[in-house]
Amino acid sequence: MSQNNPNIDKAKLTEDLLDAVAKGDLEQISALFSHLVPEEIAELLEATPSKDRQVLWQAIPTDQQGEILTHTNEEVRANLLTTMESHEIAGLAEELETDDIVDIAQSLKPEEQEALLSSLDEQERTAVETALSFPEDTAGGLMSTDFISVRADIALDVVLRYLRQLGSLPASTTTLFVRDRDDHYVGTLKITDLLVHDGETLVEELVNTHIPAVRAYLPAKTVAHLFEKNDLISAPVVNDNNQILGRITIDDVVDIIREEAEHAQMASAGLDEDEDIFAPARRAAKRRTFWLGINLLTAIFASIVIGLFDASIEKVVALAVLMPIIASMGGIAGTQTATIVIRALATGKLAKSNSRSLLIKETTVGLFNGLIWAILTGTAVLLWFQDAALSAIFATAMLINLIAAAFAGAMIPLVLQRLKIDPALASGLMLTTVTDSLGFFVFLGLATIVLL
């Protein structure tokens, strides 16, 4: 087995490293680092409180720092870069491919970015500047300029001579990009085709024109879907004239897929995917306090609804005891529906034509669950309070709130999506406003009419 054995205990290694950091034992740290790949060291940096993180960072050989930085999340990267001098940052670029230099450049202040760019050679500088000219979350911002393209009208032998002359090929090269005489993208040529076909065969006889080219301004999220759908390893990035600008490889796309999938979870709690888990408490508090403020508004709205019925509660205090159950069950049922709808929207599985079917299905689910829980909880209330009217009111409110929760859980994300507001971000709060306020209103309102 290789030294990079996946089957040994990485958790133990991490523990040892963090222990060594706690003791400030630089020698031990370096020894342990030798067992880790850059991505793992990056994860370790993310997993380390800010103070210890500096100790770890100092222990990393400078020629590895660049690659490690490209694997950390944005906040940690920015945090580490602020501790470095301009000349150190310039040094980072030496060992990196252009797409990784772009990642780092995107985290720098303009003057540091300038220092980094000026340390590059002409060709690299142009490549990095091209990529920087595109927004970070587009194909252009993701691409590397390390790719090999060949003309369609040459023979395989010529291609082979050219490759031998280059000596080494960029990582993850499974295909060469094929262009016509005017540099337009035509398709791809599999490297393996070079091995199994006769040298006099022309590239154009073997070119695969089904591999899509990606426009530079295509959103990163769409690029990720394209890779997933077509099982791509790499794809060319083209400008509006269909000329090849660069290449995107699956390893960059995997990070986007993970971030995109985690987005809904983080957004629903008002959090950013790129948050540093060891960001200073004050900074973290500042960010989250906004979200708490928004939530306060919805909670106050629910309180106002309760306040409308204060006279009823004063007379039948059991209402105050039972009302949170109605609200809570509605919240859970609505969240189940909303979670499914938000995921279906994110993965492009919901469109105009099938959203009505989904709405009907989810409301039916709400009806089933509403009936089941109305009967069960109504009976429980009857046993607890020995009051048939209260029990009937509770069961009715439960039924109405569970149906409404299912309907709102499906409608709210759909409407937000139509309004171009991120459903993952806003659905939860809006849903709770509905299920809490409506739950309190129906239960207390019915009680006021019937009991008083």
Next chain:
Amino acid sequence: MSQNNPNIDKAKLTEDLLDAVAKGDLEQISALFSHLVPEEIAELLEATPSKDRQVLWQAIPTDQQGEILTHTNEEVRANLLTTMESHEIAGLAEELETDDIVDIAQSLKPEEQEALLSSLDEQERTAVETALSFPEDTAGGLMSTDFISVRADIALDVVLRYLRQLGSLPASTTTLFVRDRDDHYVGTLKITDLLVHDGETLVEELVNTHIPAVRAYLPAKTVAHLFEKNDLISAPVVNDNNQILGRITIDDVVDIIREEAEHAQMASAGLDEDEDIFAPARRAAKRRTFWLGINLLTAIFASIVIGLFDASIEKVVALAVLMPIIASMGGIAGTQTATIVIRALATGKLAKSNSRSLLIKETTVGLFNGLIWAILTGTAVLLWFQDAALSAIFATAMLINLIAAAFAGAMIPLVLQRLKIDPALASGLMLTTVTDSLGFFVFLGLATIVLL
């Protein structure tokens, strides 16, 4: 541009297709299908209500059905397979690689699985049976047996002759696996090395021993992390004797990465990642009702806490109006912390040694936010109810509940993880139990002592 142009409007195409299904226009359906790759058709099937799904499925040429099935989620796949006859299922396997046949076989009942296996040739059958002998969510269950391995002690020319003889290579082949005389895995040989090196060079001079081999019983989740960390395109799967059994490629891993990332979101609402969004309402209701039942227990617990103080509420009805605000703010603050901790645990960034730092940081965040919101909401209550004592009690309860929420939000997932219970599944409910019950208890308890 190729016909598979990623920049055109796929949403429009989907709308048109679903329209054609609604009209039962088979000709139009076939015409539209020709613009889609199998993964896209699979997504479309998932996005189609059960009744229409059958119409779509009938319109798909049988030679494409197999590949499409490998791309659908498990529930939809099982749903479509139940409508097929044994001989039709056997026909599916014809166009597929062995890892895809395994996917389908895993969704079949034993007797259908047998029919499928018996339709395969000797070699395929052995390969599929080997993969089926491993659990679905391990490296062995994921692997394909379509790989090429070469001996370390032969020359590149010999390798080239062998490849030419094969004629075509499995998809995503960027490397060949290298074995020793006793068939033990040694490392990998880049295909591109065959192009740029002299034919007399021996394989062992170029072999890369740093590409990890994966043990067949390694969990799929760990395999995915390994691919992400090492930017792998493919990796060999080996048995306990380090002999190569098969190959895992990045396209299979991408699906695992997405499912794993979405797991926390789905689990927190008591949902399964593989749920069919158009499952019959009754089935969906049955599944979700369990989750509602568990939630009911936590809601009843909170109600019992309120019930302890019914005398106080009867005297000061403002308590009933205000108490949901305390509980709600605690729930949100706790969820923010728990979301971060659950994600850090899932990505392996939290270990024993750094969890104390995180606990301190999150509790400090709770203290900051508690102070801010205690002051703001205390002031609001003073203005609303013109009651200084009530305002002070409210502010104190808010402070205590926000600190407790942050502490519990960090502790609960950490403890669950230690107990080997999935934190994504159970944290939310346990957290709500704490923040609701504690919020009500502190607020109503303080009020009972001070006001009455």
